[in-house]
Amino acid sequence: MADQKRAVPENVAGNFFVDFTCINCDTCRQLAPETFADAGNNSCVSHQPANSDEERKALRALLSCPTASIGTRRKSKTQEVVADFPLTIEADVFYCGFNSAKSYGANSFFVRHKDGNWLIDSPRFVKSLVEQFKRLGGIKYIFLSHQDDVADAGKYASTFGASRIIHNEDAQAEPDSEIVIKGEKPKQFGDEFRVIPVPGHTRGHMVLLYKDRYLFAGDHVFFDPASKRLTASRRHCWYSWQHQTESMASLIGLSFEWVLPGHGQRVHFDKKEMRKQMKDLVERMRAPSQHWQEE
Ligand code: SF4
Missing domain, CATH: 3.60.15.10 (Ribonuclease Z/Hydroxyacylglutathione hydrolase-like)
Structure with missing residues (x-):
């Protein structure tokens, strides 16, 4: 589970974050390019999702992240997105x-x-x-x-x-x-x-x-x-x-x-x-x- 105390400094402020366990595999950037970007050695949240469609894509990225390096500060609808x-x-x-x-x-x-x-x-x-x-x-x-x-x-x-x-x-x-x-x-x-x-x-x-x-x-x-x-x-x-x-x-x-x-x-x-x-x-x-x- 991602740890907000270990969030990477490149994240913009807001609900979604990436933490230091990221292995820079690119999965989140493929699934939700509006939200995640390459920060060199890791991904980061470059823009917080601006609408429900972007949020759903970001949650798909959260579920697909191999190292559970993506988290949300608020409770999210992850269970709903699993079925996607x-x-x-x-x-x-x-x-x-x-x-x-x-x-x-x-x-x-x-x-x-x-x-x-x-x-x-x-x-x-x-x-x-x-x-x-x-x-x-x-x-x-x-x-x-x-x-x-x-x-x-x-x-x-x-x-x-x-x-x-x-x-x-x-x-x-x-x-x-x-x-x-x-x-x-x-x-x-x-x-x-x-x-x-x-x-x-x-x-x-x-x-x-x-x-x-x-x-x-x-x-x-x-x-x-x-x-x-x-x-x-x-x-x-x-x-x-x-x-x-x-x-x-x-x-x-x-x-x-x-x-x-x-x-x-x-x-x-x-x-x-x-x-x-x-x-x-x-x-x-x-x-x-x-x-x-x-x-
Ligand atoms: S999917 Fe996870 S491990 Fe892969 S780049 Fe994104 S945050 Fe890092």
Whole structure:
């Protein structure tokens, strides 16, 4: 629970505050950009919510903060907002909320599908989400993009009898996984889901392509709102930047409109613009290292 005695000095006065336990994961800034801002090493409240819509978004951020670093000085309607999750992104694609500190606050997603639902990386194991997932028809597959974002996948797998999908090279993070992908060949699940190994960020990183429209990207690629372009993180590349670059190039020929990352901002472009953005990103990644600009 956030402690107002430990509130960061950058907060503006008012009901909401961020305290010193913040790990600067960006979740609150994605969910409520009107209220939260980057203060360098942590987030802060830069504007207090000005209306009920902004307040609801700020409360969603409070609930999703992986370290419980956001608090309110007055009693809030948090219980009412719990039921907002999972939040619809588009059609049957949802953002789960309740980001986990075990995955450094990574985003996780849920897809409702006639042949069985998918959880993409794992949120915290919380009762309200479990109930919502039951209401939406349970979970058939849990796609684990890489070793860092498994969080509570095991608990969700045993609750729903779901099959966890992970790459062999990252499988030590979830050794009991039911489906282990080997090598770099994509694997199709039904007509609409394709699991694609993209080594780079980690040796066994994978992305999931759904309906040739949604790319669940883990920590492979994300959107930088400041430069308004797709990017990747060289600083947080744990295995091989060269492999990550070539993995990125292998995605250029695919068709998708959404990038839904674990860390960093999601984005929607039409297919033409997305392909242009991907080509541009690969070109920048292939340039000599001194020219790479970390976003
Ligand atoms: S969600 Fe929590 S931990 Fe993440 S940046 Fe915001 S206050 Fe910090």
